[in-house]
Amino acid sequence: MAHVPQIKIPATYIRGGTSKGVFFRLDDLPESAQIPGPARDALLLRVIGSPDPYGKQIDGMGGATSSTSKTVILSRSIKPEHDVDYLFGQVSIDTAFVDWSGNCGNLSAAVGSFAISAGLVDSGRIPHNGMAVVRIWQANIGKTIIAHVPITNGEVQETGDFELDGVTFPAAEVQLEFMDPAADEDGEGGSMFPTGNLVDDLVVPGVGTLKATLINAGIPTIFIQAEAIGYTGTELQDAINSDPQALVRFETIRAYGAVRMGLIEHVDEAAKRQHTPKVAFVAPPEAYQSSSGKAVAASDVDLLVRALSMGKLHHAMMGTAAVAIGTAAAVPGTLVNLAAGGGERTAVRFGHPSGTLRVGAEARQVNGEWTVTKAIMSRSARVLMEGWVRVPGDAF
Template identity: 80%
Template sequence: MAHTPQIRIPATYMRGGTSKGVFFRLDDLPEAAQQPGEARDKLLLRVIGSPDPYGKHTDGMGGATSSTSKTVILSRSDSPDHDVDYLFGQVAIDKPFVDWSGNCGNLSAAVGPFAVSNGLVDPARIPENGEVAVRIWQANIGKTIVARVPITNGQVQETGDFELDGVTFPAAEVPVAFMDPADGGGAIFPTGNRVDDLKVPGVGTLKATLINAGIPTVFVNADEIGYTGTELQEAINGDPKALEMFETIRAHGAVKMGLITDPAEAADRQHTPKVAFVAPPASYTASSGKAVQAEDIDLLVRALSMGKLHHAMMGTAAVAIGTAAAIPGTLVNEAAGGGDRNSVHFGHPSGTLRVGAEATQENGEWTVKQAIMSRSARVLMEGWVRVPGDSF
């Protein structure tokens, strides 16, 4: 019996922030996958190794976690205001599903370096030494991101001494600004409220901040659901009842935010919204063994991604945290002690992170012009990925 041989596709495997994924130039994809649709999704699923009932991604490039089952498609932008168009696909691990509904804030830090190194930025804009502001159009959510990429001797500088909790080794710092991070309609709070009463069957009525900034996120108080905010992954990911509770909260939050009309639809929208819980500062030991002291942070945040507690913090969720912290009266702001602030330093399972955002109120509506945080990025491997030619 004859079998279709494998094909090879140019690709780069990159770490961005606390995530990593497979990066493609749009023009390098097979013709059938250069347009959105079934062929593209099947190709990316096969590249990552999904769906995998064993949950290991042994036969693909994925890492069997939400942080490492990611794909990126980049192309030179037609807009004079942007250098590169960035499309992000979150690949499910155990289902044949690619979620295109949101961005990856961590991998956003790798987009700029990739764009520079792969000729997607006008060479005239790249200094011999210094930094270049790469203007990124985030196509999933229709937003602008500006990544400041360090340049040494005309090349992207990847090595450095910037340390990021959740990443083992230091690297060069890449500041990333998420411009106008609210959703496309500009409504930071889709219900119009900074705090809502969220009715969750089997859980109760919870206070919740529902926010569209960076990525749609449902924030609840840790103590209302029986947690302290100092939990590490195993405390939740090893508890099926806890995971079911969080998914129920997420689904009903999605309905209240207007993202879906029925909680059952949440199963087909795994990437958004995120669900997170917050608490006032407390000391704890991070997953690396690092001691985090209460006096060194403003609050605690734990967030779930693709049904599991994240090992650190999603970049887009960090934008949501920074935005919510900057607006008095949200659960995030109150956990941080309330009042006006333009940055917040929060504790997560791997350590701490600082994110800045400035909020203003105009005609009763809250707006945030940008949220800023520092990440790092590095090429892990480049060349080709191979997939069976009949897999898409």
């Protein structure tokens, strides 16, 4: 019996921040996958190796974690004053689903460098030596990201001595500016604080009534207090991910929080919106040992944060959630701000399972409403492999 042969598609496998994913130029995709829809989703699922009932993604490029089950599509921007349009697809591991509802802040660090190398940025905007400023339109959420990409002898500089907790080896530093990261009148949720409150009483059947800060900044995020759910904020992955009851509890909190934020109408819809919102728990500073064995002293951080992504505790911190953390910390009275000691602040260093991360945010109150002009943090990115990815020709 004859079978349809494989096709090959130009692709690049890149680490960005503490994530990695498969990057494509839009024009390189098969014609049917160049537009949103079932063909595109089916192609990306097959590339990554999903759905996989074994949860391993052995027959694809995915790494069987939320941090490594990711795809990116880039094209020259159609948005004025922008260089590149960036579309992110979070691929489910065990179900046939690609979530387009949010951004990946970690892979954002790789967008500028890939765009330059792929010829998507006008050559006149790239110095022979120095820093290239790449203006990125994040198409999932309709926001601008500014990437500062180091250039040496006309090419992207990837190697360097910048160390990022959660990444084993050093690389070149890439500074990211997430401009106006909170939701606006055209975005989901309607405002930075969709309920109008800095702290809400979130009623979660089977769990209880929890104090929660519900924020749309970077990515919709539900912040709760660690102690309210029996944790200290020093937990590593195994403490949460090896506890099925805990994971169900967090997913229930996430679902009811999504309804309260206006992202879905009924909790049953949360299963079709796995990427957003995120749920995180916060605590005041406390000493702990990171997943690498590195000691983190209480004096090293302003607060502790642990966040879940795609139903599991993240091994470090999602970049978009870091934006939410920095933004919430800058607003006096949120649970994040209070865990950091309260008061006004323009930057915060928080402890996560792999170590620490600093993020800055500029927040201000206008006519009684909180807004944030930008959030800033540094990541790194490195091309791991480039060439072609192959998939069966009848897979999409």
